[in-house]
Amino acid sequence: MKAIGLMLLASMVLTSALSRTAEAQIVYTQVNVAIPVGGSYNLDVNGDGVIDYVLQSKFLQEYCQSGDEFSWRLTAIPAGGNDVVTSLNQAGSDYASALPYDAPVNSSQNLYPGSATMAELYWGACGIGMLGEWLNQPTRYLGLQFQAADGIHYGWAKLSTVAYVDQDQHLHASTLLSGFAYEVTPGAGILAGNTGTGTP
Numbered sequence: 001m002k003a004i005g006l007m008l009l010a011s012m013v014l015t016s017a018l019s020r021t022a023e024a025q026i027v028y029t030q031v032n033v034a035i036p037v038g039g040s041y042n043l044d045v046n047g048d049g050v051i052d053y054v055l056q057s058k059f060l061q062e063y064c065q066s067g068d069e070f071s072w073r074l075t076a077i078p079a080g081g082n083d084v085v086t087s088l089n090q091a092g093s094d095y096a097s098a099l100p101y102d103a104p105v106n107s108s109q110n111l112y113p114g115s116a117t118m119a120e121l122y123w124g125a126c127g128i129g130m131l132g133e134w135l136n137q138p139t140r141y142l143g144l145q146f147q148a149a150d151g152i153h154y155g156w157a158k159l160s161t162v163a164y165v166d167q168d169q170h171l172h173a174s175t176l177l178s179g180f181a182y183e184v185t186p187g188a189g190i191l192a193g194n195t196g197t198g199t200p
Contacts, residue, residue, distance in 0.1 A: 026196035028181040035175040037072065045146055045155050045182050052146045053078050055157075057175050067125030072163055072173050074118040074134060076142055083111035085143025087133070098133035098140035099192040105143040105154045106189025118142070121173075123165045134161050141192035144182070155182030156192045 027046065035041050040056040054077040062069045076084045076096050085105060087093035096116040099105070119134035134140060137160065144155040157180040163173035183190040 025184040026181050026190065026194060027184060028179065028195035028197075030179045031177055033177040035074075035177065037171065037173050041177060043157060043177075043180065045144060045157075045180055046148055046153065048148065051079055052082055053084070053144065053157075055159075055175070055177065057173065059171065062124075064124070064126035069122060069124035069126050070169075070171070071120060071122040072171055073120045074132075074161060074163075074175055075115050076118055077115045078113055078146070081113075082144070082146040083113050084116045085109045085145075086112040086116060095132050096134070096142055098137050099143050099156070100140065101193040103141065103143070103192040104189055105141075105145075105156055105192055107145075107152075107154075107187070109143060109145075111145050118159075119161055119163065121163050121165065121171075123169065128165065134159070136162055136164075139178075143192065144180075146182075148186070151186030153182050153184075153186060154188065154190045155180060156190060156194075158193065 033041055035055055035057045037057050037059050040054050042051045043053040043055060044050060045052045056075050056077060058073050060071045078084055085097045087095050087097055094112055094114060094116050096118045117132050119132040121130050139160055141156040141158055146153055158178050160176045165171055181195055
């Protein structure tokens with residue numbers, strides 16, 4: 001009788017462990033990609049050969065009433081049907097959130113399907129300023145919602161950014177993509193930085 005009870009208990013524990021494993025399966029890709037000013041990176045989150053996002057670092061020369069104006073902009077551009085997590089305080093915002101480690105990425109977040117500004121620095125004849133949550137952030141996460149053949153998936157991309165204008169009005173900017181991940185189960189959320197192994 002005791003042996004049967006122990007076998008039943010062991011079976012229940014094993015079933016519970018297996019169901020937890022099936023619930024959350026994360027695929028993590030470690031990379032070390034520098035995105036230079038004027039460059040971009042095509043992000044295929046799940047490795048199916050379809051570009052899900054383009055991360056773009058762009059320098060622009062513009063004009064204002066007083067003369068030349070310059071700007072540097074880092075943007076996340078989703079492919080059709082995909083979204084990025086945007087400012088948690090503004091529905092419909094086109095500014096991508098710089099999520100901290102362990103922040104949830106799921107359907108309850110504000111999602112934006114268009115080109116989302118991560119960081120912008122501008123300077124010149126009409127002044128100097130900055131926009132976005134990503135400027136000079138050493139490690140933050142871009143929340144992703146993307147379409148795959150089996151449905152909607154959630155993921156993240158880990159980036160660091162530095163940008164400033166020196167005393168001679170020269171731009172210095174760097175963007176580093178160091179990894180990305182997604183939840184294999186369609187519709188299941190993910191925590192930013194979660195690789196499935198506990199190591200961000």
